[in-house]
Every structure is written in structure tokens, then in C-alpha cells.
Amino acid sequence: MLKKTQGIVLSAIRYKETSIIVKIFTRELGLKSYLVNGVRSQGNKSKTALYQPLTLLDLVVYDKDNGGLQRISEAQLARAHQLIPFDFTRTGLALFITEVISKSIYENYQNESLFDFLHNCIVELDHKEAQLAQFPLVFLLENAIYLGFAPEEALGFLAESRSQPFSPAELTLAENYLSILMQESFSNTVRINKALRQKLLDHLLDFYSQHLDNPGNWKSLAILRQINE
Structure with missing residues (x-):
């Protein structure tokens, strides 16, 4: 048919x-x-x-x-993408999104809300004004909602983990930062230092690994680190 x-x-x-x-x-x-x-x-x-x-x-x-x-x-x-194929940072982020989704869904898995979210993410990534530094964090936070394992508050993302890499001072900064990202989505303009942002990315990927079946190593993470250098 x-x-x-x-x-x-x-x-x-x-x-x-x-x-x-x-x-x-x-x-x-x-x-x-x-x-x-x-x-x-x-x-x-x-x-x-x-x-x-x-x-x-x-x-x-x-x-x-x-x-x-x-x-x-x-x-x-x-x-037709205007920027993603021609910009190294956007191309790297596209590979990251692809890897996360490929490890999160299975053959015949159907979720129209997730599809619409991903479609909007891709369009956003292709915009000149996209906030690229925060993009992978916002993506992971919101994608977890559509996959069904996102905590309701920022602290839940930080507390539900096998490891706790943050100092008390960092934990407060991280919680406040994630709260803003959860409220403002891709339109946010908040900034934190690169080291803490990288810790958060590693932490969220560890969070994902606990909820996915056999996620394995995150191959695109090396590309993201290179982008953030």
C-alpha cells in the first residue's frame, strides 16, 4: 500500500x-x-x-x-538545509543528534510528537541565530521529555545519576543553568564557563545511558569536544 x-x-x-x-x-x-x-x-x-x-x-x-x-x-x-552541510559546528551537532536518536528508538517505533520536536530542532540548527554552545544540552533535556524519562525539574537530571561530578558550588550553578534552559529552550542566551558546560554534557549523556538499552560509547562526543575547543 x-x-x-x-x-x-x-x-x-x-x-x-x-x-x-x-x-x-x-x-x-x-x-x-x-x-x-x-x-x-x-x-x-x-x-x-x-x-x-x-x-x-x-x-x-x-x-x-x-x-x-x-x-x-x-x-x-x-x-533544503542552508547552513548545516557547510558549517563544521552545525555538521558536528547534526551527527550528535543523529547518534542520540539512533540509540534511542528502534525499528517501527512511532512517535509523532518526537518527530515534530526533531523536525523543529533541525530547522533551529539551520538558523543563523541558533545558540550553538547550548544546543546539545537543550536538545538532550527536551528530547528526554518525548522519550518519556525526563524529570520534571532540573535537579532531577542532576540527582538521578550513577556519578556526581559536581562540587556543591557547581551543583547550584548547574541546577540554575539547566532550569533556565528548560524554561527558555533554544531561545536562551544564558552563558556559563566551558568546563562546566562540558561536565553537564557528559553528565546528561551518562543520564541517557542509564535509560537506554545498550547505548555503548558516544562516538560523536569527540566531535563535540573539538567544536568546544
Whole structure:
């Protein structure tokens, strides 16, 4: 059956000589794996741009009840990124978002509210005025809400952890800072020192690891550290 849906590309791997298998988080159908034939052939290489991480797509897909690999009938850009592919910081943040989502959801997982949040995050990241230093922290705080394991208050993010890396003075600063981020979201302009911001990022990723099945190492963390140098 053919169905229309919006999609966010998470990953693509090569399959045989000219094809790819692409994972797309769709709004109406959830996370699906699609086989795209011939996309890497000599005359179709420009189509690979459609399947870069965090590309926003309008799709017409074949939806089979028996699961497994699906197929795409039509795919076109829903919104062309203006900055993400050409800015090292934004590209690194895009890889980070992709990794977090890929480790947080599973095949056929469907959550329209999460999809809408991710769509808005991607659009925000592509804006020139985006607050990039705070972006990964805001993303982790709000993403946890849609995944269903976010505490109601900032202190909950700090208290629910296997480790407590903050001094008493840092803990107060961290709680106040997270409270502002939770209230003002991506529009915030608050600043803290880089060392404490990095501690918070490590802490929140540890918090995520406690709530996810087999999260493994966070490969994009090294890229974020390089961005914050």
C-alpha cells in the first residue's frame, strides 16, 4: 500500500554495487529501513544527497505489514538545509543528534510528537541565530521529555545519576543553568564557563545511558569536544 509521510534520514549504508539501505524516522509510520536501488549508479549519484543524515524528506512509500526492508516510491526534499552541510559546528551537532536518536528508538517505533520536536530542532540548527554552545544540552533535556524519562525539574537530571561530578558550588550553578534552559529552550542566551558546560554534557549523556538499552560509547562526543575547543 502506498502512503505519504514526512521523514528524517538517520543513516544510510551501501548495499551491493549501486544501492543503499537507509534508515528514516517517518512521522506516521515510525522508524523504517528502506532499500533504495540504483542510487549510487553513474547517472543517479546526485540522489545520494537526499539520504544524508538529518535530511528532511517528503515521501511516498510502500508500507508492508510483514516488516523488513521497505521501498520508496517518491522522495523529495521537504526543506533544503542552508547552513548545516557547510558549517563544521552545525555538521558536528547534526551527527550528535543523529547518534542520540539512533540509540534511542528502534525499528517501527512511532512517535509523532518526537518527530515534530526533531523536525523543529533541525530547522533551529539551520538558523543563523541558533545558540550553538547550548544546543546539545537543550536538545538532550527536551528530547528526554518525548522519550518519556525526563524529570520534571532540573535537579532531577542532576540527582538521578550513577556519578556526581559536581562540587556543591557547581551543583547550584548547574541546577540554575539547566532550569533556565528548560524554561527558555533554544531561545536562551544564558552563558556559563566551558568546563562546566562540558561536565553537564557528559553528565546528561551518562543520564541517557542509564535509560537506554545498550547505548555503548558516544562516538560523536569527540566531535563535540573539538567544536568546544
